[in-house]
Amino acid sequence: MASDALVTRGLTRRFGSRVAVSALDLRVRQGDVYGFLGPNGAGKTTAIRCILGLIRRDAGEVEIFGDRHPVRQRAAVGAMVETPAFHGWMTARANLERACAFAGAGDAASIAEALERVGLQGRADERVSTYSLGMRQRLGIARALVGRPRLLVLDEPTNGLDPRGMREVRELLAELARRDGLTIFVSSHLLGEVEQLCTRVGILERGRMVAEGSVEELLRGTGVAVTEVDLESPDRDRLVAALDALVGVERIGDGEGDRLRVRLDGVSPGELNQRLVQQGITVSALVPMQKSLEDLFLTLTTEELT
């Protein structure tokens, strides 16, 4: 039986009276590219620090590839937390050699490979203090890769990268998952990016997991997602009246162009069309609006705030 890559049970961390991470249950299966989402201050970084044993946890346990030993379990992990820190007076290569020494794994070849993967092979022998923000970020990813981990834990890895850099990192992560079979746990604000990259997502809000599943699962509706439809009719006034009379249909404002946007609850777009036609209303356009992860994110996280 293959164990899960990363499991937390009841992970909790308080800072004074503020609960930064609250009874977090998280499950990352082997091979997942798991997007860890949440608004600023939701507790993503705190959760990652707890998982890596950097900060004390008040309760809960962490299991990595079935291993609960607080030290040994990290042998399978490559990590980057927030802005990566380096010894600036050392070269990039020396910093990675240091990482290998502490990882107890990795050699010159794995260092060269990691540097090449992030496109830094040409500048590897320059001091890190001369590096730009984006170069440091790439070097941080390279450092997470030395020692050939099975699980990557990355906290906002595209932070500070230019659009090309973001794309390169996204492609690198996709390739690491696909070709090298790495499991990736990545926190991010960039929902478009997560939608493209991740097979599963977890949404954190005030330290609590408010949704977890595959992107499609969440969008299809786990009781939270709703379907929205844009409607157009030559007879707009009658359409408005008819919509207001229908059960399970709520007008939520204007859609694109002259269209009306409605939210459907327990009614499919097809049924809506049928009922309108029964009332003799011509519907010239009925466009189901594909809910994006961003909409879902905003719905989930603002609902919690109010």
Added chain:
Amino acid sequence: MTDRRAPEARSGLTTRHLLSMIGAEARAIYGRGSARLAMVVAVLCGVVVALAMQWLFTRAGMGAVDAQINGNPISQMVEFSAGAVGGWALRLRNLFVLPLVLLLATAASLAGELGDHTLREVLVRPVPRWSVLAAKFVVLAVLALVTQALTAAPALGAGMVFFGTDGPTSVQGVLLGYAASWLSDLGLIAIGMLVSTFARSVGAVVVGTMLLLMADLGIRAVLQGMIWLGVSGAEAVQRAMPGNALACWEGFTGDWDPAAFVGLAVIFGVCMALTGWRFQRLDVP
């Protein structure tokens, strides 16, 4: 299904892994300015004292007009021998400068790395925290030993060339002084490491250690009062206090104080134990 005791099993840290950590720490610590400064200052202490004594000796030997202090010839007041040169170099070394530089190196390696987050980058690796402390301590202890040698070698070497080994101060005695001085360096490193677990910058560690040593002065003054009042045991405690314990090397002139060494051992043990205990629980964000 899962063994409840599994988490308590060995972390799997091998000797080879620990040695490679020590190597990496050596690279980091010796790469910093403070370690290089320590070595340069150490050599200077030895060389400067040897040259100064040679200069003084030439003046005294030539019977120059100024070669007397308060009517006594310098050559009768000052001992000219390899042991004497080594002893003065040791005093100069321990006069504030090298202990301070060693404290800087200790602080840079622990508090500095906490502050600039580079410590986090090693703690995400599969290494127990005590082993990170151990690697740093070993490298700092070796640095201290190297600085002792860098002072002793030129001082004793030049002393032998200039004056020979004859004299009341034996070379062996002075070498014991250097050894004791290394032990007090270890005590200072232990204090610096403990203070580092409370601070996030090198400056804060230096200030914190100064405050500790000032508190030590105050306590010793109180103990002095108790000695005058005839409180039994006060004197032994006073002699074991940090300020006195860290000066245990002064015994090389002939009166070693066992209480100072006991105090040093206690300081070292307590500081290292507290450092390990605090560091184990420390949030390293």
